[in-house]
Amino acid sequence: MSTTLLLLADGRFPAGGHAHSGGLEAAVTAGRVRDLETLAAFLDGRLATAGLVAAAFAAAACRGGDTSTLDSEMDARTPSPALRKASRAQGRALLRAGRTLWTLSTVERELHHPVALGVVAAAAGLAPEEAALTAAYGTVTGPASAAVRLLGLDPYATHALVARLARDCDAVARRAARVATVDELPACSAPLLDIGAEAHASWEVRLFAS
C-alpha cells in the first residue's frame, strides 16, 4: 500500500479517462444497463473479462515485459478497431502524464492502455500487483462514474456497488500478478463490449469517446 498507488488509481489523475465510459454508453443506449441491478451485472462481467486481461498486461509490463510484444498481444485480444483506438488514446494520455511525473523506461508515445499503465507503474516504483490492481479498479470505476452521469443513478448506491466489488477486484489483481509468461496471459473476451464499441463509434451523437 502506498500513496503513489492512490495517486495513480485516482479518477482525477489527468490521463484522459474521463472521456471514456468503458462500453457503458453503448450498453445504456442498447437498453442493457438501465438501473443499479443491470449496472452491477455489467461491472461484474467487465471485471471478469476486460478487467482481468488489463490487470495481467499491466502487471506484465510493470515487471519489465517487452512492451512491443505485450502491445501486439493486446492488439490480438482487441478485435474491435474502435476499442483499439480508445485503448491507445488512453495509453498515450497516461504515458504523457507518467512522463511528466516520473522517468519512464520507454520513449514510445502510444501503447495500449494496460501496457502503458504497467510502464508508468514501474516508473512510479509500484509492484506488478499494484499495477494490476490499478488496472482492475479502473475497468470498474470508469463505467461506474459514467453511469452516474448517463443514468443519473444515486452516486452513493453506485459507489456501494464498487465497494461490493472490492474483494473481486483484489482477487483479479492477485490472479493477474501470478501470470508469469506471455503464453499464460489471459484472453477472456466480452463480445458485446466489442460489438457495442463498434456501434458506438458510428453514432452521430454520443457523450463519451468510447
Next chain:
Amino acid sequence: MHPEAHTHPDPHAPLTAGARALRIGIGGPVGSGKTALVAALCRTLAADLRLAVVTNDIYTTEDADFLLRNGVLPADRIRAVETGCCPHTAIRDDISANLDACEDLEHDLGPLDLVLVESGGDNLTATFSKGLVDHQIFVVDVAGGDKVPRKGGPGVTTADLLVVNKTDLAPLVGADLSVMARDAAARRGDLPTVFLSLVEDPAATPVADWVRGLVKG
C-alpha cells in the same frame, strides 16, 4: 509572419518538439457565438497565418461540421475532441485529449502559427488550463442579459480578452451595453473587453487584431 517566434515553455510538448504554434482558447456559455467567432477568425486570418482548430463539442461534432460546411478551413485543419459529459474537464482538469489533438495537427500539417481551441459551451466558471493554451478569450452575449459581466466568475474576470457578442440584439433584449462595459471594467481591471456583433462585423475585426498582435508578439 514569424512562424518560429513562439518558444513557449511547454511541459507537455511532443518529445521531438522545437517551437510550437501559439494556442488560443475560446470559451464561454452555450450559444454565445464561439464557433461563429472561430469561423470569422479563420476567414480573416487564414490568408496570412498557418492555422488550425480544435473543437470540444458536448454531444456531436456539430462545431467542426459547421466550420467544414462553411468552408473556412479544409477538413484536415479541424479536429474534434470528445469530452465525456464534462466539457470543462477536457479543457481544465484533464487536458490530455486536447493536447493530443494540438500535437497531431502540428505533426500532420507541419509547423503552424496558431491553433484555436474552442471549448464546449459551458458555464461561467469554465476556463482553460495554462497547460493547454497560451491565451484565452471568453465569449458572452448580450442575449444572456446585461447582468453577466457583473456576475463575474473566472471566465469573465480572468480571460485575457472578454468578448461581449451579439450587440445587434441589445435593443431587442433590453440589454444596456454601458452597464456591461462598466461591470466588465470593474471585474477585469486592466484586462481588455471588446463589444462585437458578428452580424455587423463578420470579420470580427477587433478580435482578429488582438490575435494578430499576439502571434506577431
